Amino acid sequence: MQRATHATLHLIATELVDLDLTVSEINALANLADGQGRTVSQLGAAVGARPTTLTSVLDRLERRGHITRGTRAGDRRSVLIELTDSGRAAAAVITQTLTTMETRTLAGLPAEAVAGFYAVLDALVKEGP
Amino acid sequence: MQRATHATLHLIATELVDLDLTVSEINALANLADGQGRTVSQLGAAVGARPTTLTSVLDRLERRGHITRGTRAGDRRSVLIELTDSGRAAAAVITQTLTTMETRTLAGLPAEAVAGFYAVLDALVKEGP
DNA sequence: TATTGTTATACTCTATAACTATA
DNA sequence: TATAGTTATAGAGTATAACAATA
Numbered sequence: 001m002q003r004a005t006h007a008t009l010h011l012i013a014t015e016l017v018d019l020d021l022t023v024s025e026i027n028a029l030a031n032l033a034d035g036q037g038r039t040v041s042q043l044g045a046a047v048g049a050r051p052t053t054l055t056s057v058l059d060r061l062e063r064r065g066h067i068t069r070g071t072r073a074g075d076r077r078s079v080l081i082e083l084t085d086s087g088r089a090a091a092a093v094i095t096q097t098l099t100t101m102e103t104r105t106l107a108g109l110p111a112e113a114v115a116g117f118y119a120v121l122d123a124l125v126k127e128g129p
Numbered sequence: 130m131q132r133a134t135h136a137t138l139h140l141i142a143t144e145l146v147d148l149d150l151t152v153s154e155i156n157a158l159a160n161l162a163d164g165q166g167r168t169v170s171q172l173g174a175a176v177g178a179r180p181t182t183l184t185s186v187l188d189r190l191e192r193r194g195h196i197t198r199g200t201r202a203g204d205r206r207s208v209l210i211e212l213t214d215s216g217r218a219a220a221a222v223i224t225q226t227l228t229t230m231e232t233r234t235l236a237g238l239p240a241e242a243v244a245g246f247y248a249v250l251d252a253l254v255k256e257g258p
Numbered sequence: 259t260a261t262t263g264t265t266a267t268a269c270t271c272t273a274t275a276a277c278t279a280t281a
Numbered sequence: 282t283a284t285a286g287t288t289a290t291a292g293a294g295t296a297t298a299a300c301a302a303t304a
Contacts (some may be wrong), residue, residue, distance in 0.1 A: 002135070002138065005134040006177060007256065008130065008253050025146075030151075043226040050295065051264080052296075055265085057294090058301095060293095075303080077304065079264095080262095112241055112245055114245065117242075117245050117249035120242055121133040124133040151269090151271090152271095163269095169286060170284095180269085181274090185271085205285095206284065208287095
């Protein structure tokens, strides 16, 4: 499983090499792709990254002009992460590439296998920390 | 998939916390558990780690007394990795724990799901880099 | 007093390139 | 010259703890 994950992440990074982003940055942008802002906590929960990791990931994305950090109405401790225009463009490329890859990979496999795959993944996530 | 892998690795590390080993070290010992020596290249191919990563992993395992580095008859460029007594003991704990965890996790799932899971993993590994 | 996010520190993994010692 | 492994270097993820601002 570890090898499959690594191979897949490597393949994604290779396909998206033009964007010059790390896996974590791709992950963050993909999660923000719907255009809705998220706080750092929300994004961290979604991508499964620690706050401290996310800080440096967001630092790089902000430096590249892909996101902005703003304050959220209601709670001024929270930081609201939102996509810029270039961030939206990158996120669109990412989601389209991921969809294409997923379709291509799963195309040759029986539907039961794919269903079983997701069922096991689900069980593993629930068993986890 | 990334989350499931991460959760699983974290769970393994938690179950084996007494051994005080990293995921890569556990991975290496598990691969050596059959008692057969392996060269650095062979071990790297088996665990999917770069030579440079393996060097530092093996450095730590050697310092802890879990493995020895020897020369292989026939080609003195190769380094033969072998388990010591303490390495064998640790490897035995690891394989037993992994077997127990796998059985426990997959017990509640239909056999078709598990078969599909492995089929998809296989396809992903082959698609990879 | 508790929560949100950042900073600091230390360790591990990754990738690339240069190096050695053998072949 | 080519291969096996190590060393060097820099970037990135992880974990823990301490911290400032806000609640």
